[in-house]
Amino acid sequence: MDHQIKGWFKKMTNNTDAVAYAFLFSGDHEQIIYGALSRLHLSPVHADFDDYVQECRLAFPAIYRAFPEDPQTKPHQFLAYAQLALYRRILDQLRKAWRHQDHQETGDPELALAAVPVAERLEDLVHARQYRLRLLQVVGTTGTLGEWRYLVGTLIDHRSAAELAAHHGVSRQTVYRWRRALLRRVTQEFFDQF
Incomplete structure (x- = not known):
């Protein structure tokens, strides 16, 4: 030894x-x-x-x-x-x-759900729902495929830019380009009215 x-x-x-x-x-x-x-x-x-x-x-x-x-x-x-x-x-x-x-949520799911802000008035919920529907209509009818992918990926699927890029087989720069285009379209559609 x-x-x-x-x-x-x-x-x-x-x-x-x-x-x-x-x-x-x-x-x-x-x-x-x-x-x-x-x-x-x-x-x-x-x-x-x-x-x-x-x-x-x-x-x-x-x-x-x-x-x-x-x-x-x-x-x-x-x-x-x-x-x-x-x-x-x-x-x-x-x-x-x-x-x-x-990318990870820790803790008790009940506490996490309790921390989510809740609209106190029914009118706020209705307006938020109408806004989301209008946003989906605008992008769905006049938006590009990239804008649609970004909107659905973030709003519905809750994906990050890196996850969207991997899912669609594009670079993150492309995803950021989709986001910029979507923001321009939303700004033109909703805020140019005022």
Whole structure:
């Protein structure tokens, strides 16, 4: 058993990952992790702070290998490079988490339904329904196929621009173009009357 441990330790000392971790944990180099997280306003009181610190530690060897020069000979330049790389990595993870969170509703469905504003007067409900029907008539008779797809996809199917693009096999820019055209048509139809 001792022979296996010695062999593993020898492989680790020759490994660039071991060298990278030795560099990270020497001196105060680990402060770059806390600096990157601080720039993202993640403090130790954040629920996932320890997870992000660990993620930075795990990403460090790859950053060490990616540095174009020898980190041992240019430690200050490398530390600045590594801190920026860690900042970008965690920022990407946060953005993905935010996007994922936007697509999911959490909590009790009863509370979510209770939070939906309810029209207090019957006349408001009738006017809203008439407005939606008029909007569908305008786009259905004079609108383009793209405007129709955008209207139905957002109003009825509740899809995001990315989901609409994937569903119809077009780019998101095309979906945004549909939206602009629809807004122009609605503005002309409903607000030019006044």
